[in-house]
Every structure is written in C-alpha cells, then in structure tokens.
Amino acid sequence: MQVREDAIERTDGSSGIYSVVDKGNYAVVVPYENDGFWLVEQYRYPVRKRSWEFPMGTYPDRRMGDPLELARRELLEEAGLRAERWELLGEMYCVPGxxxxxxxxxxxxxxxxxxxxxxxxxxxxxxxFFPRAEVEKMMRDGTIQDAQTLACYGYLLLHGK
Structure with a gap:
C-alpha cells in the first residue's frame, strides 16, 4: 500500500491537504450452498479482535489483475473451496473517504x-459453515461487523438470492 498527502483546492478556493491510501484491487467471495455460507474468522490487528467475514483479499504488492482470478484464488487460499459457478454481484469502493x-x-x-x-x-x-438464518443473526447482534461482508450480503439480497 502507499499513503500520500495531496495538496488540494476546495470548492470555496481554500487550500488543504487530503490523505489517501492507495491499495490494489480486492475481491470478496460469497460462498453459498445448502441455504448457508462459508465464512472465515481471523484476528484483525487494527481493531484488536477476531472477525467473521466472507473470504476476501488482494493481489500481493499492490498488483492489479483479473478480479475473477483473484476471487478464485482467495476462495481456495482461505476456505479450501473451488466453485463451479461464479456470478458477479457488484463492484464497490472499500472506504472512498x-x-x-x-x-x-x-x-x-x-x-x-x-x-x-x-x-x-x-x-x-x-x-x-453457517445457515443463512445464523448469518443474519450474527449481523444483527454485531458478531459480524466487517463492512465488506455486510455490504456483500446486501448485494446478494439485491440479486434476489
């Protein structure tokens, strides 16, 4: 990742500094079968706690690449799963602020x-592996707090799944 500070001019003409984190593209996989989902749990250092999430990740060294290839790679790496069918649910920015x-x-x-x-x-x-009802309960009670996982579940619902 690269962190930079850009000198900017605001709409009112005043100047300022905008800090930006540049990082390679990522893929999130929603592994679904038997009305349930495969999730991974890992320790997230910045928030100092473990987090249940959909498998996701980036290419090493800020490399950009084919997002479907990356999704396949992340699913195998993190969950040991291969998928026969893949459907793009959407695209998003992680934290555009x-x-x-x-x-x-x-x-x-x-x-x-x-x-x-x-x-x-x-x-x-x-x-x-968690049944859909359990995943929804985990989202409601705060067990799942990862924004990407929550947003991806929203994409799933928007696609009528």
Missing part, C-alpha cells in the same frame, strides 16, 4: 472442498 481501493463481489456456488492454501499471516484463520 480515504482510499482508492476498489473491489468486486462474487457469488460462488457449486462448491467443492479441498485443502486450504493460506498465506503465513492467515495461519490462525478458522473456517465455518
């Missing part, structure tokens, strides 16, 4: 289990 990072959201179905291929920083990651 301070980052240029954008992502693609995919629904993955026709899942086959295999071995996880996690990166070193993902070694404490856990995988769990």
């Amino acid at each position: 301070f980052s240029s990072q954008s992502g693609h959201v995919y629904l993955a179905t026709g899942l086959t289990r295999g071995e996880v291929e996690r990166e070193p920083e993902e070694q404490d990651m856990r995988l769990g």
